Amino acid sequence: MRTLLLSDIHANLPALEAVLFDAHGLFDATWVLGDTIGYGAGPSACIGVVRDLDALAIAGNHEETAIGRMSTKDFNPVAREAIEWTANALNEDAKEYVTNLKLTVVVDRFTLVHGSPRDPVWEYIETAPQVLENLEHFETQAVTCRLRSA
Numbered sequence: 001m002r003t004l005l006l007s008d009i010h011a012n013l014p015a016l017e018a019v020l021f022d023a024h025g026l027f028d029a030t031w032v033l034g035d036t037i038g039y040g041a042g043p044s045a046c047i048g049v050v051r052d053l054d055a056l057a058i059a060g061n062h063e064e065t066a067i068g069r070m071s072t073k074d075f076n077p078v079a080r081e082a083i084e085w086t087a088n089a090l091n092e093d094a095k096e097y098v099t100n101l102k103l104t105v106v107v108d109r110f111t112l113v114h115g116s117p118r119d120p121v122w123e124y125i126e127t128a129p130q131v132l133e134n135l136e137h138f139e140t141q142a143v144t145c146r147l148r149s150a
Contacts, residue, residue: 002026005144006055007033007114010062011040011086016049031107033144034060034114034121037090037098039082044094051097059101060114061121066090067098070121111138113145 004027009016030053037043043066050057064070066087072080090098103120105112116123116130117137125131125145134143 001028003028004030005033006030006050008035008060009040009046009050010035010038011043011046013040013042013045013049016046020049020053030055031112031144032057033112034058034101035062036060037066037086037094038062038079039086043086043089044091047090047094047097056105056107056112057101058105058112058114059098059103059121062086063098063101064103064121067095074122106140109141111140111143113143116145117143 004023006016006019009032030050032050032055034057036046036050036057038060039062040046061070062083065072065075065083068087072083075083103113104117111117113120115121116125117134123130123134125134
């Protein structure tokens, strides 16, 4: 199975549409690793596209904060303002969709998280020691998560 892996769309509808156009016909399934919303002007529209793809999606910190499950205290001022706007801009269908997203999902031999297996929402994997420290936090053979490079 060919899987399109998306993450950190951040409500950028033109970018999402461009990626899907370029990938058309090249994938059988779509996995979205969180932060479909936040920053951009199209949060409900991006969620609609992800839903229409029948994508397997998980929550990131922006989803969790937009629906009030997390505080904005760890957000920088720009991110805080953006997520507060996003929370008000989401339509009811999008809010319901986001509310039902999980932080971690296991698919076959993969563990899907936004951050890391140890901290599914916030931790960026930036170093080799972090990789090793996270190995004990999942039971599958592989993990999908965001990586941050220097």
